[in-house]
Amino acid sequence: MRFVDEASITVRSGKGGNGSASLKRAKNLPKGGPDGGDGGKGGDVVFCASQRLLTLYDFRAQRLFEAENGQNGHGQDKYGRGGEDLIIEVPVGTQVFLENEDEEGYTLLADLRRANQRFVACPGGEGGRGNLHFKTSVNRAPKRAETGKLGQEKRLRLELKVIADAGLLGLPNAGKSTFLSAVSAARPKIASYPFTTLTPNLGVVESDDGRRLIIADIPGLIEGASQGLGLGHKFLKHVERTRFLVHILSGDDADPENPAAGFAMLDEELRAFDPELADKPQIRVINKIDILPEDRLAALRANAPADVLFVSALTGLGLPELLADMWRRMDEAAEADRAAGLDFYESADADDDYGDADGQDFPEAASRDAGGFADEEE
Numbered sequence: 001m002r003f004v005d006e007a008s009i010t011v012r013s014g015k016g017g018n019g020s021a022s023l024k025r026a027k028n029l030p031k032g033g034p035d036g037g038d039g040g041k042g043g044d045v046v047f048c049a050s051q052r053l054l055t056l057y058d059f060r061a062q063r064l065f066e067a068e069n070g071q072n073g074h075g076q077d078k079y080g081r082g083g084e085d086l087i088i089e090v091p092v093g094t095q096v097f098l099e100n101e102d103e104e105g106y107t108l109l110a111d112l113r114r115a116n117q118r119f120v121a122c123p124g125g126e127g128g129r130g131n132l133h134f135k136t137s138v139n140r141a142p143k144r145a146e147t148g149k150l151g152q153e154k155r156l157r158l159e160l161k162v163i164a165d166a167g168l169l170g171l172p173n174a175g176k177s178t179f180l181s182a183v184s185a186a187r188p189k190i191a192s193y194p195f196t197t198l199t200p201n202l203g204v205v206e207s208d209d210g211r212r213l214i215i216a217d218i219p220g221l222i223e224g225a226s227q228g229l230g231l232g233h234k235f236l237k238h239v240e241r242t243r244f245l246v247h248i249l250s251g252d253d254a255d256p257e258n259p260a261a262g263f264a265m266l267d268e269e270l271r272a273f274d275p276e277l278a279d280k281p282q283i284r285v286i287n288k289i290d291i292l293p294e295d296r297l298a299a300l301r302a303n304a305p306a307d308v309l310f311v312s313a314l315t316g317l318g319l320p321e322l323l324a325d326m327w328r329r330m331d332e333a334a335e336a337d338r339a340a341g342l343d344f345y346e347s348a349d350a351d352d353d354y355g356d357a358d359g360q361d362f363p364e365a366a367s368r369d370a371g372g373f374a375d376e377e378e
């Protein structure tokens with residue numbers, strides 16, 4: 001499965017069915033009254049955020065989405081059946097934009113941040129009323145009925161911005177994907193050459209008491225990424241919507257005399273992308289301590305800022321401490337969000353409603369595949 005985070009599609013809601021102008025016919029009723037039923041409502045086009053999906057890949061193949069039309073009403077008081085709504089599943093974190101007709105650009109319609117959150121993008125047309133409704137004391141046999149209203153058509157742009165609790169940040173080869181695979185069920189590609197990861201990977205860490213911490217692993221950044229070097233820094237948008245970052249520096253790459261400089265270098269790239277991202281809380285980690293010569297490791301420990309953690313993603317050394325710190329950050333961030341009245345990262349099955357005006361929730365919560373978009377080859 002290839003990771004795709006942008007798509008343009010057209011959606012059409014269903015037309016309402018026509019009302020019927022039928023008059024009763026029966027032997028004993030020469031001048032029958034109206035018995036024409038209403039047309040059914042056209043189907044809505046509805047987006048639903050699903051934890052099963054991790055990319056917008058499917059929208060490469062299909063670009064037109066149409067809900068069903070409502071059926072016409074009939075005589076004998078028969079109402080037309082409503083058209084089926086069309087439910088379009090998108091990954092959690094998908095933003096739905098309306099393509100502006102006159103000017104360039106897009107208008108944000110909905111941000112589907114929570115599992116099962118729904119957004120009605122195009123309501124179906126109302127069904128027309130049958131002549132039943134038009135009977136009056138002077139006109140007992142009206143021939144009048146309404147036609148159904150047309151559905152709507154919209155050109156939409158979908159953009160996925162991954163939502164996770166922690167974002168991994170670091171130079172190529174630092175061991176980000178190795179860390180993800182050590183602590184979650186995700187199996188991202190890992191290799192000893194730079195830029196192994198080409199698209200984001202997601203992994204889920206589960207605590208003993210059933211809590212979940214979602215980690216986003218993104219491609220490595222290099223100095224000058226903000227000027228387009230390496231893979232550039234566009235993937236940073238996938239760590240924008242995280243609570244905190246885990247900044248991993250390989251003990252190979254760190255300067256033993258001044259390890260802080262290695263972290264500061266990528267912080268500058270973050271700042272160039274988005275100053276807010278640079279201000280996000282960070283856990284700083286020096287990795288690969290299993291292969292560092294003793295004197296190098298000793299110098300790194302002596303010269304690193306006190307908060308830096310030392311780990312080996314490969315052997316697991318130091319990972320329990322790192323995970324404990326991540327859970328602590330998670331609690332702190334959740335507390336800060338609650339204090340600020342923010343709803344951004346609420347878990348999927350929270351039942352308080354804070355969606356967009358028209359984003360509704362469904363009670364059943366899908367469970368997320370613990371894997372990720374790990375498989376990079378198509």
Ligand SMILES: Nc1nc2c(ncn2[C@@H]2O[C@H](COP(=O)(O)OP(=O)(O)OP(=O)(O)O)[C@@H](O)[C@H]2O)c(=O)[nH]1
Nearest residue numbers: 172173174175176177178191195196197220313314
């Ligand atoms: N000895 C040792 N090797 C490690 C450790 N962590 C990662 N590696 C190795 O370092 C290489 C790069 O690891 P990756 O996990 O692919 O690194 P990455 O940061 O995801 O790299 P990119 O995806 O290219 O940005 C692989 O050969 C790993 O086996 C570690 O703690 N100790």
Ligand SMILES: [Mg+2]
Nearest residue numbers: 176177196197
């Ligand atoms: Mg990687």
